[in-house]
Amino acid sequence: MRFYLMSAYLRLPLFSRILLTGGSFVLLFGFLIHLIEPKTYRTIFDGIWWAIVTTSTIGYGDFVPETTAGKLIAILLILLGTGFISAYFAALSAAAVSKENALMNGKLAYTKEGHTIIIGWNERVRKLLSQLTEFRPFMSFVIIDETLDKLPISNKNVHFIKGNPTYEHILHKANIAKAKTVLITADQHKNEMEADMAAILTLLTMKGLNPHIYAIIEILTAHQVNNAKRAGADEVIQTNSLSSFMMMNSMLSPGISQIVEHLLDQLKVEKLQPVDAPNDMIGKTFKQGHEMLWEQQILLLGIIRGEESYLNPSPHFVIEKNDQLFILKH
Template identity: 25%
Template sequence: MPFFLRTMMKVLRVPKRTIFIVVIAFVLGSASIAYAIEPTTFHTWFNALYWVMTTMATVGYGDYFAKTVRGKIFTLFIYVFGIGLLSLVIGKIIDLLSTVYKHWEAGKLNFHGKDHIILINWSKKAQYAIEEILSFSPSSHIVVIDESDKHPVTDRQEIHFISGDPSSEEILEKAMLKQAKAVIIFADTRIDEPALADGKTLLIASSIERLHPAIHTTVEITQEKNTKNFRHVHVNDFVLSYDAVSRLAVRAALQQGSSEIINQLIRREVGDDIYEIPVRPEWKTYKDAFQGALEYGATLLSDRGDLGINRKLNDPIPEDARLFVVSDEQTYRRLLAI
């Protein structure tokens, strides 16, 4: 028994590639031997290969079987060694799949794709962001980078997790930063000191802008006084985490009903939403764009961050304009189709 156990342990430690090569050689060699022993039984080498595979798999359809003594002895040989080898291969495959899943769950696998969205630092806000992204575009792929060692959303295969320091070039390359569509950096909730949290966010943003200056980066900032530092590293958009909640609460108290409007605009699954529409060639002024959108039931809201364009309707639309409207999704789809 000790000899048997030692032998089994040695076999289990054999590299997977070696085992697969041995099994393939065994199958092909067995098929050749079977065809050489009983050519009139199998007629072709492929039929012999088919018989070897069904024998090793213990299926045994009975359409081919050994008829000579030598053939039956060889069949016993396949029973003893072939079934064992096949079981070993199946075990190795299961072990490989289990290892891949564990590495995926632990965030050790590289992401392979493009036009994805990268979320950095896991928190409830990141979870809500995922729900919002998928409600707008269910086919979107999302990569979460966090310093934890376990995948935060294991039930969604379109969400890839990478464990590590988000300011590290190696980790950002694992997330395919240069092929990503956008990056959202949330403040690290594990850091209690706001200044330190913003410092970490700034370090991450600097690494991202250095590696991929053209990518759109949005960051969450905990202290308003730090916004100038983020502008210095060319962050595209930033959100003041506590400021937004406080202002929304005050507006709800002083202007009753206003919070419901804002909630609709920031939640894609409720009511109307904000959409960017292309500038039509026939739209020369903001008035043309306003009336053109209104005909479809949408309200022109802004050109980029300029909310005052409805007070300058006669101004020409600049070439680099980005027009945003308020509408439902169906109206937005019709505006895209015109």
């Protein structure tokens, strides 16, 4: 039994051991001083109060040992107990500093649930987090990147893990099993083909550890899009395709990029989104659905049906069950 208790004590963290030892000193000496000087320390609580005040070096003076035995107990408490209490506060301060350094340097594991993991760091991610933390202040994010030396932004809801996202122990530190969403960005330090292959490998690893996580992946080359979908991507963002489309339209219609950029800036977050078609709209035409939503100051832009998207379809296009409405809120 003694061996079991000693083994359990030694397995405790240093902070817990110091706290337990210091508390034991306070209780022991509080009880002893009550036994030795029951007239001065009428209750055990009086003795414990004196022991706490003595070990913390506050020394109110409301209780003072009067006998030689009591004074010897006080000397022993000061020599032993005060040292443990000082060690307790020193350990507490060291633990706080150590935890803060581990957080800043990406070495501290993440323990909360329902968070979003972002793979990679670049200016797009910085802007993304700036917008999301403004419009969704209660969302939490974990950045995984092996090129960063410390947390790049200061926000209580943003956590940093330094390491390679294809390593399982790194993903476990990010609590991949309890994550809700992952965004895998293209590695700006690799060429396009290598960046896509690294992103797909990361996706495969994450889906293997958490098959239910909603995965959004950035793909640069068109011929890797299907591979990303086969790997389990729920959404694929083709950055180069979007950029080339914008460049083409800017060349054909000069000034269009500024208009689109201004429009996107005005939309902000959550104004443009897909929603499930309500029951009262199923079987109605696109025109009827548009009129129903317009009364709520919501603009119906299109219909999403499975893998197909119908932007501004025919007015007679019939809304079916399981369709999603692509809407623009006021």
